[in-house]
Amino acid sequence: MHRKFNPYTRWFGEWAGHGVSRTDVEVFTRLVIRPRLADQAVEFVVESMDAQSSKLVHGVVATMGVGPDGELRMAVLSTVHGAMVMPVTPDDPGALAIEGTSVGGNRVVVSLVEEDDGLMLTSYWKKNEPKAEQVGFSNVKLKRVTPA
Numbered sequence: 420m421h422r423k424f425n426p427y428t429r430w431f432g433e434w435a436g437h438g439v440s441r442t443d444v445e446v447f448t449r450l451v452i453r454p455r456l457a458d459q460a461v462e463f464v465v466e467s468m469d470a471q472s473s474k475l476v477h478g479v480v481a482t483m484g485v486g487p488d489g490e491l492r493m494a495v496l497s498t499v500h501g502a503m504v505m506p507v508t509p510d511d512p513g514a515l516a517i518e519g520t521s522v523g524g525n526r527v528v529v530s531l532v533e534e535d536d537g538l539m540l541t542s543y544w545k546k547n548e549p550k551a552e553q554v555g556f557s558n559v560k561l562k563r564v565t566p567a
Contacts, residue, residue, distance in 0.1 A: 420458040421485050427452070427461060427515060430531070432566040434538055437470060438559025440477065445470040448559040450540065460484045463493075465540070467557065477557065483507065493517050499555070500527055500544065520547055537562045 420428070434450040446467040455462040465479040481495040491507035501522030508516040513533035521527050521544065529542040543556040 420454060423485050423489075423491050424454075424458075424461055424483075426510070426512070427483075428454075430538065433564040434561035435564050436537065436559050436561040438467075438540070438557065440467055440557040440559075441555045444476060446476050446557070446559065447473075448540065448557075448561065449564075450538070450561055455482065467559070481505075495519070497521075500525065503527065505529075526551075534560070 448467040461483045463481040478498040505517035505519035516530040525544040
């Protein structure tokens with residue numbers, strides 16, 4: 420496994436929790452983080468369902484790898500944003516942050532941060548303009564369900 424993945428290996432496993440998404444929709448979110456492709460990548464699968472109806476609100480499959488320049492990037496497929504390649508922002512102990520532009524022209528910012536005994540998954544997106552307001556957001560506190 421590449422040394423750049425070391426800060427995230429302790430997150431391997433399944434996580435779940437409740438939070439809020441978009442226009443104050445209560446969601447139940449499941450996150451699975453695991454090594455893939457003979458330890459050459461780390462996969463993140465996120466499914467956020469409406470807590471009342473269990474319908475999918477947002478789904479994401481992302482694979483993090485090391486680029487030819489030695490930097491971490493994520494190839495992201497999202498039911499809301501389409502396909503993106505999102506660089507991992509500079510190292511921050513206990514956190515993972517990615518940022519990029521969606522197919523629809525929105526600036527998308529996502530972070531996973533160690534908080535107390537879990538992970539806080541936050542994201543927001545807005546038009547890629549200096550004074551644009553947020554179009555959507557998500558804030559979910561996740562607790563470990565199963566280890567890797």
